[in-house]
Amino acid sequence: MPTPGFRPSHVVPPDGMPAWESPDPTRPTVSLDPLLPVQLTERRGDWGHVLCANGWSAWVDGRLLVAVPQDPPTADGSLEAAGDPLALLSGVETVLARYRAAAQELAAGGLDGAAFRQRTEGLRIGVVVDGEDMWLYDAERDRWLYGDGTRVTTYAAEGEPRPPGQGAGHAPTRVVAPDGDG
Template identity: 65%
Template structure:
């Protein structure tokens, strides 16, 4: 029986995953089945406490959970504001993909070495999901994902999540190479 109001935030990866009674590798419990929907209710470093639909909870390596998209924000029927126009962000996404493709072509043709390829693509970020009339775009300039319904944008998620007041934690991802961040 499902817990009332249960809404999954993640699913278990396709291979399933081990679980623990506490955030301690010495206290294993029953592993979680592949694609099991769970709610991530607490984080402690890489550990994540998940709640299952039947009310059972366990600790897992939270890095391997697969996020479930939540319903996108609704947009009002007001006039289109220039800042909410999705076209500039779509144009930036097209340029980023074009720049990456050109770098890959040069690298594959032998015109770029590995180090030159890394230097040319360093800092290049792109994220696009198109699903029918809906699109989710990563806005690298503002560190956020936005949702568009074809006419306007609304912020969907940001790189910086909420921070616990008692215990600060790192919530954004940073790519580190041998040359530095």
């Protein structure tokens, strides 16, 4: 049962992470599950004190936590309007269908690992839907969009905005600590 008012600020990295009852590596407790939502409540150097939804808390290597978006863009108009997300949502469906087909073929033994990697190379999508709020990755322009059901705006972009058709062509996104370390 989640603690009332709990709102995660971070998630545990995809491989999980060790946790300690105090910021002392000689006093381990248990490992935190991969992608567990946590709320960072305090920092002491590289240590981070986290609160879990069930009220349990622990100390972790705060540099490894993955920050999650908290607040949508403000309505001050400072962000670029992004238009209609329907084309991007259709693209997400297409990429997901291609990935699903390749994964099914891999599971059925019709592809080996190398063929699966080749078939999925370059596929890149990202969507987070939380009630009326939506964050949608536009791989063509290498930016995240935010939509609230009435409008869509650019939320975050890597570098200068690019016109359609001039996608990033880069390696997969890497996790960077929110304080710039990593």
